[in-house]
Amino acid sequence: MKFAYRFSNLLGAVYRQGNLNFSRDGNVVISPVGNRISVFDLKNNTSETLPFSTTKNITCVGLSPDGSLAIVVDEDGAAVLVSLITRAILHHFHFHKPVSSIRFSPDGRKFIVTKENVALMYHAPGKKREFNAFVLDKSYYGPYDETTCIDWTDDSKCFVVGSKDMSTWVFGAERWANLIYYSLGGHKDIVVGCFFEKDSLDLYTVSQDGTLCVWESDTELDGLILKKSQDKPKLPRQGEEEEEEESEERDKVEGEEGEVIRGKVETAKEREKKKNVRYKMMSKHFFNKEGDFNNLTAAAYHKPNHILVTGFASGIFHLHELPEFNLIHSLSISDQRIASVAINSSGDWIGFGCSRMGQLLVWEWQSESYVFKQQGHFNNMASLAYSPDGQYIVTGGDDSKVKQGWETPGLKGRCPVSSLTPHCVNKFLVTNVTFTSSGFVIVSASLDGTVRAFDLHRYRNFRTFTSPRPAQFSSLAVDASGELVSAGAQDSFEIFLWSMQTGRLLEVLAGHEGPVSCLCFSPVQSVLASCSWDRTVRLWDMLDSWQTKETLPLTSDGLAVTYRPDGQELAVATLNGEISFWNPHTATQNGSVAGRHDLQTGRKETDKITAKQSAKGKSFTSLCYSADGESVLAGGQAKFVCIYNIKEQMLIKKFEISCNLSFDAMEEFLDRRKMTEFGSLALVDEGAGDGDGVSISLPGVRRGDMSSRHFKPEIRVSSLRFSPTGRSWAATTTEGLLVYSLDGSLVFDPYDLDLDVTPASIRKQLRLQEWASAIVLAFRLNEKALKQEVLEKVPHEQISVVCGSLPDIYVEKLLGFIATCLEKSGHLQFYMTWAQNLLMLHGQKLKNRSGAILPTLQALQKSIQRHFDDLSKLCDFNMYNIRYAVALSKQRGLKRAAEEETEDQEEEDEELSEEMSEASLEDAEMML
Known part of the structure; x- marks a missing residue:
């Protein structure tokens, strides 16, 4: 990976x-x-x-x-x-x-x-x-x-x-x-x-x-007249003119x-x-x-x-x-x-x-x-979750709001305004958010003692789950079927289970002797893993009367727990800075990683100890497996996010999420130039925090908000999640929601490149109508614009033939490129035909490499789903307009028919009145 x-x-x-x-x-x-x-x-x-x-x-x-x-x-x-x-x-x-x-x-x-x-x-x-x-x-x-x-x-x-x-x-x-x-x-x-x-x-x-x-x-x-050097007087006579020249020389x-x-x-x-x-x-x-x-x-x-x-x-x-x-x-x-x-x-x-x-x-x-x-969240973000298709991100923050609508970087962070309105306004901060497996329901937990479910079709709160006694929910999990909702309380040490369909409380799981810090459902079984400050991880069987299946002992207080995507491994982060890996079936530990020294926290301005000593008390508070399950992403109370290889149990890479010195705990050493005999000058408040300052004009008279103060928030990572496509991961930090992705468009990474592979040779193959060889040469040169030009030059009826003659090594690369082009291109049917032919002709070979090609297929599905949503809305709109036009035409036709009938009736009445008048005249003549 x-x-x-x-x-x-x-x-x-x-x-x-x-x-x-x-x-x-x-x-x-x-x-x-x-x-x-x-x-x-x-x-x-x-x-x-x-x-x-x-x-x-x-x-x-x-x-x-x-x-x-x-x-x-x-x-x-x-x-x-x-x-x-x-x-x-x-x-x-x-x-x-x-x-x-x-x-x-x-x-x-x-x-x-x-x-x-x-x-x-x-x-x-x-x-x-x-x-x-x-x-x-x-x-x-x-x-x-x-x-x-x-x-x-x-x-x-x-x-x-x-x-x-x-x-x-x-x-x-x-x-x-x-x-x-x-x-x-x-x-x-x-x-x-x-x-x-x-x-x-x-x-x-x-x-x-x-x-x-x-x-x-x-x-x-x-x-305006431009001043020239020869404009100065030649003979300075009186003292006033001499003073004038001296003043001009002082000016310039x-x-x-x-x-x-x-x-x-x-x-x-x-x-x-x-x-x-x-x-x-x-x-x-x-x-x-x-x-x-x-x-x-x-x-x-x-x-x-x-x-x-x-x-x-x-x-x-x-x-x-x-x-x-x-x-x-x-x-x-x-x-x-x-x-x-x-x-x-x-x-x-x-x-x-x-x-x-x-x-x-x-x-x-x-x-x-x-x-x-x-x-945005005007306070810190507490948690985030990706939708199952990887298209949207939902966040919960300390400002008691849940926001859904951050789109992933494949679409350059498209931000529809309608989806950014807060869906819930709790009284306290939102501690956790998650999607259900269908992707149409968001569930959030808050310290106000409620768990709320939101329908993304109607954008409303359709379920509110509460406990018999008021509790502060600090953790949340929803099972793979979307039927069971669980939340852990940090004050009563209990876990509550509700039914999504009925909204009723099913069971209260008791057994932990400390606050429940994290919950996670197994993606393949009905097993709930709960991590607590009592130095244990408990596995609860949802099918066997909600009993404790296993109890995993930890060396320190548990802070985070997560399942591997295949459900065959469990990762636990503890207070001593370690990440331990467990087999949930045998309840045995497979290995551990000591990450305490990898955090490298900075020294805060109020700390009395050095940053090196302060780092010994730091730990990871958020864990997340990669899409392939071979590595784990960890972050905590520091400016670094670490990726560890599970098999080798070693650090692979560290990401510095911020270099902003306006945050606290960023530098390892304090600035000695700001140190005085009275302490650090950085702790001296300079006035109001709105930028206007506090102006004191007369004794006892003050303008400005005296309750507003400057403060430096501490840099930290509160939540981490990998995208289901595996191409990106996101972190909620003090700065905001940071998204890191494998952006290959700006990287020149040619493979199988030699002197014969040039844009001129590729265009020569296009003129000769050698479509397959032109595609191979374009992918060897690996220039995006040239690859797109070659693909769009291929005739529509030749796509199936070209797909069948492509070498196997280029099938996966072509499929990934089509998934990227499908997001922005207007040639929807053309690229859909390419994708269909590649999957139909090379489906068995791709199935053998399902683990490696899964992110590409998920990216392709995400692009198709977005186009489907847009087109379905457009089709529904057109269908309603057509129905309205048909109804309007029928109404006008009925109105016209009624008018014609009225006209015919009036003509008949006129004829009848004329006949009656003629008859009356004849009767009068006969009487005379």
């Missing part, structure tokens, strides 16, 4: 902190999640996590205008230049201070970085050939406090910077004669956003207290790192002499305030449509049309602080990020509907 698993996707977390960005076409949202970047394609409904990470949590992301480059900066100021096309890191750089914002110029030639009270302008990478990708051009000094926001003019001539000192500074990107800098006031709180009007120097500034200032400039963009200091431009206060004579750009406040507007808790926290402006979007700390957002300040829309999307706002290029979609809830929303304001609405 291959062990080249690579990080594939991060699910269960969509936003943590930082700024959101839309792609150039406006269909993709780029969101920072911890120390990684997730890309959500709203058009194709897929998600992808870029295969790189920073050392700490990401605070700001700058996207180039063409969408090919991104600059990612973490909390410490460490920057990474990333290519969004190749998903590769191009350059590392360190700003040495935390960066508040970053923005590329519209022409893509420069970008601005603000840190502390300085704005640094760099040459954009890729526009010039240089060794260093980040070349400093100018440094701009002006604000007295930290900078908060940036915006550029459309022609990249000027930029504006907002600051916490309530001032806004306009700087020239070039040495303009009539604009070097300009300072604007007018606010009484922190400037949150500053925006230029389209093709103009007019400004809008927004502050945290909900104030909007509209500034008008007396100069157009074309009126040439150095190795670029120009330094400092803001200063000009005298009245200087302002009269120079016809500089001037600003005038045209109007001031105020948003509706409801107290200090409703501070304005984020703002974005769409220049072509003149729409201003503002988000508040209470979860409300407003849409205004500028400059008239007309309210278009107002809505409350959450009860938490909106941390980031972004607008796509067309101005139709607005993205919102809520850091406390871990929520990401995309709102279409014209139709007033959600395009994208996701919220």
Whole structure:
């Protein structure tokens, strides 16, 4: 079995902190999640996590205008230049201070970085050939406090910077004669956003207290005059002119790192002499305030449509049309602080990020509907389970929610919005979740004393299992038939059995003398294995009056137990860091693995002992067998996940699930630079955790939530599961749901390759209509695009002949490739014909290698099942439409027939009335 698993996707977390960005076409949202970047394609409904990470949590992301480059900066100021096309890191750089914002110029030639009270302008990478990708051009000094926001003019001539000192500074990107800098006031709180009007120097500034200032400039963009060196006066005569030249020389200091431009206060004579750009406040507007808790926290402006979007700390957002300040829309999307706002290029979609809830929303304001609405578990995930076909993952978390809908990486983490709504809201955390064998029922256990079953057809809770006395369920298992549901209590040391059909309690299994930590049903027999803190594993026979069949003694407290897929072996993890393997039929131990030293835990900031000593008390808390049963996956209270070979009883590979230093227990040694005589500086709380800080203006007067504090969660792995296909495995961690897969599309692994195997020779075989040899050569070269081209060139009527003439060694490889193509290709019948002919002609040979080819067959079944579900929904929809059309046509036909009958009756009545009138006239004539 291959062990080249690579990080594939991060699910269960969509936003943590930082700024959101839309792609150039406006269909993709780029969101920072911890120390990684997730890309959500709203058009194709897929998600992808870029295969790189920073050392700490990401605070700001700058996207180039063409969408090919991104600059990612973490909390410490460490920057990474990333290519969004190749998903590769191009350059590392360190700003040495935390960066508040970053923005590329519209022409893509420069970008601005603000840190502390300085704005640094760099040459954009890729526009010039240089060794260093980040070349400093100018440094701009002006604000007295930290900078908060940036915006550029459309022609990249000027930029504006907002600051916490309530001032806004306009700087020239070039040495303009009539604009070097300009300072604007007018606010009484922190400037949150500053925006230029389209093709103009007019400004809008927004502050945290909900104030909007509209500034008008007396100069157009074309009126900026480039300063030349010969513009200086030749003969300095009076002292005032000499002081002017000296001040200009102080303003411009040439150095190795670029120009330094400092803001200063000009005298009245200087302002009269120079016809500089001037600003005038045209109007001031105020948003509706409801107290200090409703501070304005984020703002974005769409220049072509003149729409201003503002988000508040209470979860409300407003849409205004500028400059008239007309309210278009107002809505409350959450009860938490909106941390980031972004607008796509067309101005139709607005993205919102809520850091406390871990929520990401995309709102279409014209139709007033959600395009994208996701919220991960805003607390730790506790457990996960794969569906039997490996297509979906269900997770349970400490936030008392169960979420179903994380799709596996074969579809790039497709995330349907409808399936991400929580199916149950328990009062306490969800400790375990699992699927039944049918795949249509999810069962969850919680500490509130209930076990709930959910129907995935109707998305409702159709069964709730409870115990006679209140109990806290910490473990859960469902048998292979889906009829028996068992849950173990951690307070009463009992195991409860219910019937899925009736919902009644069948039996209470007693015998353990400690909390039941884990339960597992045998996949081939009606035997339940229970692991407890009383240092025993008990095997309960479900067919023989629920009696104890065997009792396996352990050397320490049992933490996890799992059966091998064939049911012939049992793996148990204990508190002393060992994994023991047992034969459940003979109750004998086959071997053990000492994994205590493989965890390599880090030292927490509050630990009084070293990491080496602390690792002696760590152990594995989650176990899972691989699909073939030859290895076992183990994880626990550490940042490593280990794979062990059972037969050799040795460590095969270790996976580091995170390198984020924002988590606790990541480093082996504490940073001595943070150690003082009073203790570690890392333990000093810096204020509120929402990013605004705690500002103390007067004695006894405090603003901000004083109950909010910074904290560093500890890295740990709470649950592990292998996919039924064997191509991937998933882990619930402090970061979220991490998926590792055998992604072979990016790996060039040719076999039987020689000089004659070239794309030209393969296409020559296609021209000669030698289909089988062309397929063999394409698979020897092992290029995906070429293999797909060769397969699709084969005529449909020749598929059965080609499949029969293929060598046996290429049948399995071709079948796996067809399973991969079937997921994304629209040629459904064509690839289904290939699969059918391969299975029919080589079925007996494949049956002899069923163990090795099982993951390929399961992947093929998963692809076919997905297409079946999609097509069946479409067919049902079309069938209902056809029925409706037929009924409507019948109704119209009956109506038309009734109208015709009415017309005929009216004609008959008219004829009858005419006859009667004629008869009456004749009678009258006769009487006369």
